Ligand SMILES: Cc1ncc(C[n+]2csc(CCOP(=O)(O)OP(=O)(O)O)c2C)c(N)n1
């Protein structure tokens with residue numbers, strides 16, 4: 001497949017600024033999360049996406065409003081880039097009723113039906129079968145929509161990964177597997193847990209077209225995702241992208257980072273997706289410092305407002321705590337069996 005040389009080709013300033021703004025929104029919102037976590041305003045688990053912003057921002061450009069998205073617990077960036085508001089995300093992290101999951105999910109369980117954002121999933125690999133099921137529903141209903149499923153390279157060790165890829169390939173489902181290979185699953189480097197570290201080969205074993213992408217280059221991410229999404233929409237079945245990326249921060253707020261060298265982190269920081277795009281704009285004489293300063297200020301204000309919104313939010317009333325635990329109309333299969341009643345051979 002022909003590839004564009006993103007390092008040197010002319011870029012559209014307006015589009016580049018849009019990408020820059022989206023990446024900046026994620027970065028600044030998450031930097032605030034660190035402060036809020038330290039202050040005890042946000043509790044539970046929080047996994048930051050800082051360093052990986054180009055993947056969510058670039059890939060979302062290739063998706064359409066009817067497409068569905070399934071993500072992991074490291075999903076603040078995906079939700080923001082998809083169009084879930086900073087207010088709804090921040091309020092969710094605060095545990096407030098105004099949050100996108102009514103404050104019940106927190107950082108790891110952002111969910112928003114309006115933007116077809118199907119989580120936020122705390123179980124490693126847990127989103128894959130959900131995405132395959134959504135894609136199967138699309139196929140059966142004859143819809144041209146695709147499902148983008150984001151997961152870390154740690155998920156390839158899960159049985160669900162192989163089961164999901166197999167069925168997606170076998171049934172030619174409209175699903176785009178978006179593997180965010182940041183080299184570590186908590187403190188475990190890929191080579192410590194996998195006999196084969198080339199992740200695209202794993203997808204190829206299921207006859208799924210797969211290719212690696214520079215996940216630190218937002219334009220490369222956008223371009224590759226657009227090509228893959230076009231192929232899926234044209235009826236080409238599941239496709240797989242391995243975005244090679246890196247998280248600049250710890251795995252979560254509780255990680256002393258003893259498994260990687262500080263030098264390695266510093267090397268990757270030189271490839272910061274925000275810094276790289278700024279340099280490219282400067283190199284092509286498209287940089288406008290005042291526009292950047294304005295953007296910084298607008299983003300700062302958006303994040304500050306999301307905090308005010310969350311502070312002013314309400315806690316869910318205690319009387320409502322058991323709502324949504326079970327579905328209000330109980331499905332028949334969980335009703336007690338009547339005497340003499342036969343049921344089909346489910347498991
Ligand atoms: C089934 C399951 N096993 C173990 C865990 C604990 N756990 C949480 S995050 C994580 C690492 C996952 O790494 P990766 O998939 O590479 O995603 P990343 O955190 O790097 O984005 C593990 C093992 C879990 N949440 N679910």
Ligand SMILES: [Mg+2]
Nearest residue numbers: 152153184185
């Ligand atoms: Mg990882």
